Amino acid sequence: MNKRTILVIEVVVVGLALLLWWWSAAEPGSQAMGDADFISAGPYRVAVTVTPDKPVVGENQLQILVRDNDGQPLSGAEVRAVGEMPAMGTMSAMYAPAEITEVAPGRYEGSFELTMAGEWPLAVDIAEGENHVDLTFDMATGREGLRLATATPAGEVAYHTCSMHPSVKSATPGTCPICGMDLVPVTHEEINSGSIRVEEGRRQTIAIKTGKVTRETVSLPLRLQGQLAYDESRLTDISLRFDGWIGELKVTDEGQAISQGETLFTVYSPELLTLQEDYLRARRSGNARLRSAARQRLMRAGITDPQLQWLAKRGKAQDYFPIFAPASGVVIEKHLLPGSAVKSGETLLRLADLSRLWVEAFAYEQDLPLLETGLTADLRIAGQSAIPATVAHVDPFLQRDTRTARVRLSLDNEAGRYQPGQFAQVNLQVPLGEQLLVPEDAVLVSGHKRIVFKDQGGGRLMPVPVRTGYRIDGQIVIRDGLKEGDAIITAGTFLIASESKMKAGVAQW
Template sequence: MRAPVELQETSPGQYRGKFNLSMRGEWPLTIRFDAPGGKAVRLQFDLATDRAEMPIAAGGEPAGGAAGPGKMESGMPRYRAGELEVAIDIDPGTARVGDNTLLLELRGTDGQLLAGAQVQAHAEMPAMGAMPAMRAPVDLAETSPGQFRGDFNLSMRGEWPLTVTISHPQYGEKRLQFDLATDREGLAIAAGAAPVDAAGAQMAEGGADVITIDNRRRQMIGVQTGEVEKRHLVKPIRTVGRVTFDERLLSKVVLKYDAFVGDLKADYVGTQVEKGQVLFTIYSPELLAAQQEYLDSLKRARGRGTETRDDLLRAARQRLALWDMMPQEIRALEERGWPQEYIPIYAPRSGTLIKLNIADGSAARAGQTLLVVADLSRVWVEAEVFEADLDLVSAGTPADITLPYLPGREYEAQVEYVYPYLEGKSRTGRIRLTLDNPKGELKPEMYAEVSLQSDLGQRLSVPEQAIIVAGDSRVVFVDLGGGRLRPTRIETGRSAGDYVEVLAGLKAGDRVVTSGNFLIAAETRLKTGVQQW
């Protein structure tokens, strides 16, 4: 969108005009005029709604000078890359389509011109769509010790980032990047060095890994920052499980002798039974003989008057008790005086019949499970947790459980037990939670969604969106202030919601970029600062 200014000369050398901004935001202002002598001048200013200042962006500088890169005797802006001082400029001052000249001076720690350096430079327009990248090499030559000059040709208008590589036996290799564009005055350092003021002091923290993005471009990219600090992290662990029986509330009905089923009263799976209810009757020749043996022993003991101290009688009674005859049944046997052919078997607990392995008249072998009764007033939920998260889960870890067939219902629970082994094929560990089920809504074999909340405590962390994954590396942009950013490799730990634990590379109080990371990387070509990118 363009907002033209209707300028009128109100008096010699003074102009005034109105313009309309249709929305809030950045509106870079461009002014063109012919200076005395016919030379065309183009000035650019940073203009934005809700901002009082309108700083010069290109084409000139504030009257009386302004804070910025210092000037050498040659008048060129200068920068410091490690211990090396670089002065660099272009001629003409605003790059144009066609031939341009790059001027460069090198000085060492003593401030003297530095001989013996190898310098290479090129400008390159990035690829755009189907158009490949275009390179404009600079034909640099050392005109005198420490001073270089070279021509290069820009074939079209646009952005031509300039890369300068300096090699010296004493100072090593330095790689600097500058923002260069046609119709924009001068060069702006992007990475690899920091500006130096007129007194020779470095204006801001810098180095080969520091990049610079001006406020206008930061706002266009949408850069936002967040603070590195210790936060209370709670890691959610989501998994699936299934409802199953509480094994502590299961009862099996098993005989200790061979028998035959008489009248089966609990005759289908799912029937509800009460503790003490007759499930079925059985006939057993062994049990019948044991009853008769007890009655004979009882008769002899009474005849001798030794009922309370007769060992054979006591052994016969113990045998009946071990075969699960109840005390009232033994008393009834004594009163009746003859053995009962079909003995009732009672329910050991109240619950639901979940297994039935017999029918009327079927044979029942000793040790065979005939029936299984389950109390479903309390159930287990067993879930699988990935091996990587298993150390975060322990007895007492809180959890929320939902079931797909009960939308809107959520059950609160705690991990009751972590099984001490892994499932070999899935490489997961099994955990157990217990839920009350008074209404019987939770049925075994139902699927459940389990959300665990693992408390990690206070951990140094950054917002997750601040981290760029670069192969095996994790990279963040540390905001140094003044538009300067340093790509920094960090070591990360656990992630918890929107935050990631930082193990190394950052300290509390640092500010990191949380929005616009990838655009910054593309804008500044991060490979200059981070080799692994």
């Protein structure tokens, strides 16, 4: 072999050595990775190495290679990794997050720092678009390499989880380490669509029942609490238009029944006495104009025709003039005594006609849009049978202290069976027209959201967010989200919800 040949060989050897050195520097740790080092995780192939091979207390390097199913490097993925030392005794869990960056297509590197010796299980999370995979490795300081614990399965099943403990995720079937229940598979289709599959056997186990969304003409029952009160349009106040003194008092007590025209009391008034004398003198004079003027003065003083007739029969002015009841009723207020002085305009007596009463109930503001005059109602007073009534008035304002509005109904009381102050229960039926209805048990409450499970057939159930209305006799009005005839789950929704929520993780939860 001549010197030239030897020189060529040396150049080739040196070149190969430089190439190997460059490859090692460009992709540290990857030169020893073959297809056997890659792990199938969901739609990806992933290889994870740590440098040094035996992790140490302090800084360590992490290399993650990600390829798609065709073996091409996956760029632009969001890759995260963290080591965790579990809590022990009074010591809380410690974390060693790695700052990961993409240094070449499909190659992600970062470093993490272990603060003490021991077990540091490593979790790796890779997300790209709608795809997401998780891997966990057993890792410890001073122990060589990483040992795969779990990985998102490839194919139809994404992972296995426990219906009661969603934090449990396993790459393989098995039992829940917390409750011992069998783990159930979660498919990629379920994650993407939000639906779940419940086989017939499991349906029977958790007592699932199905039904239909119906459309019916309904009325909303509304129950209000109220109290009987005086009909204020049938109250009569007794007062004088002159000063005076009370003589004989015929009204002895509140609650006394008074008939129209009955004498209530007599009154002495110098002003009234003068008006009587002028009137009688004008009558005797035969002058019609004087007589009419004197009569008008008495009537402006509050004297009525029956009182004028009474005075004409007497033929002379009376010191104590009678005051007659202008209407029949019951005395509900009394503010005078025999001999007491009274002033013009003072309310001396108040009479109430109890042949008709008001029922005053109070409705909360959310119920006010449903109420209007003319609505029929049933009243129950003192445990008696239902009494028909109608809404006569709804106050256009709220009571400040209770945030309620008064609803007034009219009650016939010709027989005198009822008394103001009695409590009354007001049962209203508010017509709502045709509405979509589902059983109350079909609606699942999730925070501010309401969910109904729609049966899509083939064992597949889809959680559907709905907008609900009033509850009516065990049913709920559906305002939006379903249509008439939709097949839905009417029982067992709570157990289905746990599976759907944990399997799918859909937006409606």
